[in-house]
Amino acid sequence: MNCLVFDRGKGLLNQMKSFTALILLGLVFSLLSSNFLTANNLVTVVQQSSYIAILAYAETMVIITGGIDLSLGSILAVSGVAVGKLILAGVPVWAAVLGGLFTGALCGMVNGFVVAKMKLVPFIATLGMQNIARGIAYVLTNSLPVSGLSEDLYFIGGGSVGIIPVPVILMLVLAVVFAFLLNKCAFGRRVYSIGSSREAARLSGIDVGKTEMLVFILGGLLAGLVGVILTSRVLSSQPNAGIGYESDAIAAAIIGGTSPSGGSGTILGTVIGALTIAVLKNGLNLLKVNPFWQQIAIGVVIIAAVFIDRLRKNKK
Numbered sequence: 001m002n003c004l005v006f007d008r009g010k011g012l013l014n015q016m017k018s019f020t021a022l023i024l025l026g027l028v029f030s031l032l033s034s035n036f037l038t039a040n041n042l043v044t045v046v047q048q049s050s051y052i053a054i055l056a057y058a059e060t061m062v063i064i065t066g067g068i069d070l071s072l073g074s075i076l077a078v079s080g081v082a083v084g085k086l087i088l089a090g091v092p093v094w095a096a097v098l099g100g101l102f103t104g105a106l107c108g109m110v111n112g113f114v115v116a117k118m119k120l121v122p123f124i125a126t127l128g129m130q131n132i133a134r135g136i137a138y139v140l141t142n143s144l145p146v147s148g149l150s151e152d153l154y155f156i157g158g159g160s161v162g163i164i165p166v167p168v169i170l171m172l173v174l175a176v177v178f179a180f181l182l183n184k185c186a187f188g189r190r191v192y193s194i195g196s197s198r199e200a201a202r203l204s205g206i207d208v209g210k211t212e213m214l215v216f217i218l219g220g221l222l223a224g225l226v227g228v229i230l231t232s233r234v235l236s237s238q239p240n241a242g243i244g245y246e247s248d249a250i251a252a253a254i255i256g257g258t259s260p261s262g263g264s265g266t267i268l269g270t271v272i273g274a275l276t277i278a279v280l281k282n283g284l285n286l287l288k289v290n291p292f293w294q295q296i297a298i299g300v301v302i303i304a305a306v307f308i309d310r311l312r313k314n315k316k
Contacts, residue, residue: 015256015257015266015268015269015272018255018256018257018269018272018273018276019272021276022272022275022276022279025276025279025280025283026279026283028283029279029282029283029286029287032283032286032287033283033286033287035286036282036283036286041282041286043163043165044282045275045278045279045282046165046168046275046278047165047167047168048278048281048282049171049271049274049275049277049278049279050165050167050168050170050171050229050274051167051226051229051230051245052245052248052249052252052274052277052278053171053175053252053270053271053274053275054167054170054171054174054222054225054226054229055072055073055076055222055223055226055245055246055248055249055252056248056249056250056252056253056256056270056273056274057174057175057178057222057267057270058072058218058219058220058222058223058249059072059219059246059249059250059252059253059258059270060178060253060256060258060265060266060267060270061178061182061191061215061218061219062122062215062216062219063195063250063253063254063258063259063260063262063265064182064191064192064195064258064259064262064263064264064265065191065194065195065211065212065215065262066194066195066198066261066262066263067115067121067122067123067212067215067262068122068123068126068250069111069122069126069216069219069246070123070126070127070129070130070246071107071111071126071127071129071130071133071223071246072219072222072223072242072245072246072249073130073223073241073242073243073244073245073246074129074130074131074132074133074134074137074242075103075104075107075108075129075133075220075223075224075227075242076104076223076224076226076227076230076241076242076245077133077134077137077227077238077239077240077241077242077243078103078107078133078134078136078137078140078227079100079101079103079104079107079223079224079226079227079228080100080137080227080228080230080231080237080238080241080242081136081137081140081141081146081227081237081239082096082099082100082103082140082227083096083097083099083100083149083153083227083228083231083232083237084096084146084149084231084236084237085140085146085237086099086100087149087150087153088146088148088149093150093152093153096153097153097156097228100224100227100228100231101221101224101225101228102224103224103227104220104221104222104223104224104225104227105217105220105221105224106220107129107133107220107223107224108216108217108218108219108220108221108223109213109216109217109220110129111125111126111129111216111219111220112212112213112214112215112216112217113213114128114129115212115213115216116208116209116210116212116213117209130246134239137239137240138239140239141237141239143239143240144239145236145237145238145239146236146237147235147236148235149231149235149236149237150235151235153231153232153235154232154233154235155232156228156229156232157228157229157230157231157232157233157234158232158233167229167233170225170229171271174222175267175268175271178267179266179267179268182266182267187211187214190206190207190211191211191215192263192264193206194206194208194211194212194262195259195262195263195264196262196263197263223242226242226245227241227242230242244295247298247302248274248277248298250302251273251277251298251301251302251305252270252273252274252276252277253265253270253273254273254302254305254306254309255272255273255276255277255301255302255305256268256269256270256271256272256273256274256276257269257273257309258270259309260306260309261309276301277298280294280297280298280301281294281298284297
């Protein structure tokens with residue numbers, strides 16, 4: 001096993017390249033806007049990146065196995081709705097939060113079952129869940145926000161410890177946890193092995209289906225957590241929350257060096273990728289760029305990152 005907790009797959013060199021690109025992007029926006037390097041704006045950037053990063057940890061694991069998860073945004077929405085509905089039903093806040101996390105994990109379990117047991121490709125399985133989870137969120141709320149939630153919920157998404165927002169703390173703690181899982185545990189070895197060669201992993205005795213199931217359950221759990229965070233931040237459950245978030249999570253993972261073909265990727269790289277997405281969106285907002293152009297920019301970045309990954313593989 002690699003002795004560096006965060007250095008796995010493409011290695012420290014590629015992480016440094018991603019970090020250098022992030023710094024250069026920040027320098028460009030600091031030159032174009034005097035508001036970019038202000039303390040309040042930088043805190044905003046890091047906080048926005050926390051939502052993307054937590055989802056991207058889930059996407060990173062799935063992509064390393066050679067799959068993709070298109071349902072994360074919808075899962076976070078239905079998980080947030082579950083929290084809101086439970087609180088309005090009189091359930092204690094802590095139990096409602098657990099309910100939201102359970103909802104996310106349950107959706108992930110369904111994804112895992114469809115992929116591992118029904119043998120559907122992850123793209124189709126999670127595309128189906130994307131529509132199912134979003135549809136359930138709309139049905140439960142009649143397409144209306146669930147408001148009037150207890151202020152005791154606010155700390156998770158809107159509170160801070162000192163000057164550090166709670167979502168940022170969660171992002172950092174989870175980065176350490178999942179980096180440890182991927183690099184220091186048998187689970188991580190199985191995940192990388194499946195992505196490198198599914199047949200070789202099976203022949204070596206790895207239970208591929210069980211590992212995929214666990215990957216999707218963890219992914220659903222993380223999406224549920226983001227749903228809880230977003231709900232607590234505004235004290236309202238929005239059935240349309242998280243639209244497009246799965247694209248940002250995929251972009252963060254790939255920009256951070258996770259190979260779309262599977263077998264390699266790091267959590268540290270994903271954190272850098274999430275920060276890159278947040279900086280790009282924030283900088284374009286400060287420059288008053290039309291939000292539709294922002295989506296175009298992120299799409300271009302994804303294509304460029306995949307193309308660069310392909311060039312690297314061709315050189316090898």
